[in-house]
Amino acid sequence: MPDDATAPTPDGVSPFRLLVVPGVNPAKWLRVWSERLPDVPLTLVQSTPGDQGSALAGPDVDAGLVRLPVDRDALSAIPLYTETSVVVVPKDHVVTAADEVTAADLVDETLLVPADDVLAWAEPPGTAPLVDPPATTADAVELVAAGVGVLVVPQSLARLHHRRDVTYRPVTDAPTSTVALAWVTDRHDDRVEEMIGIVRGRTANSSRGRAAGGEPAARGSGTGATGTAGTARSGTAKSGSTKSGTAKSATAKSGTAKSGTAKSGTAKSGTARSGTAKSGTGRSATGDRAAAAARRRGNAADGGARKGRGGRPR
Incomplete structure (x- = not known):
């Protein structure tokens, strides 16, 4: 080093x-x-x-x-x-006729096992060489090229020590690395x-044990105290919010105690909380028209209520 x-x-x-x-x-x-x-x-x-x-x-x-x-x-x-393991053989070796081989195909071969071997064979195929085991994988490849035997190694090592006079084939049932x-x-x-x-493969912004990001803040559902009229953004930007007089102001002017209920008809009267299909869109395009309509309906409903009770206040 x-x-x-x-x-x-x-x-x-x-x-x-x-x-x-x-x-x-x-x-x-x-x-x-x-x-x-x-x-x-x-x-x-x-x-x-x-x-x-x-x-x-x-x-x-x-x-x-x-x-x-x-x-x-x-x-x-x-x-x-x-990694897949491969057998390294001379270029003219019989196993080169196949795309891949098994350990059984090597039983008649002399198997070279270098001292730095990284495969854990339970029962290596073939026979032991008559020469001393090579010290390194590089030495073993030299012996393969000389025709002394064959060598089984991880594919990356076969590539690392590749030379023109040898080749390799995958061994499907050999130990892997x-x-x-x-x-x-x-x-x-x-x-x-x-x-x-x-x-x-973590990204640069990620870190171990840290969440990717906090929860987003809750989004508002309307204009604050608008009740039903403030949801879903329906009572349109101008009619259901500040310019049209919110639910609170419409309630005050129309008098919802009894007049803005069953007897006055909610669909057409546009009660305080409606901002509904007819009152919150088509008939209340501007704040002034909506407020005036609410006052007229409130007065009419109040008069009708007194008439129904004989003109006597409740």
């Missing part, structure tokens, strides 16, 4: 140190990091699956893109994706949380 991997910038900002194992391409996440935290440099720390656990536990790494499994007692991990973001549980800080958000 270079000496400046953990050195602060001239502004005193320490870089975020992200461990990466072979085959993992962090480019898309690095791009988002640079957009969201342009003042915080990100340093890649190369490791291997065999060393990833100890590297994460050490003081020189903040988080890592690793291959599962990891020690869950000390580390937290978020699985990101799972899952890539995860991992960090020491006790060292979970704001920058680790930022990386978690990036790999999970």
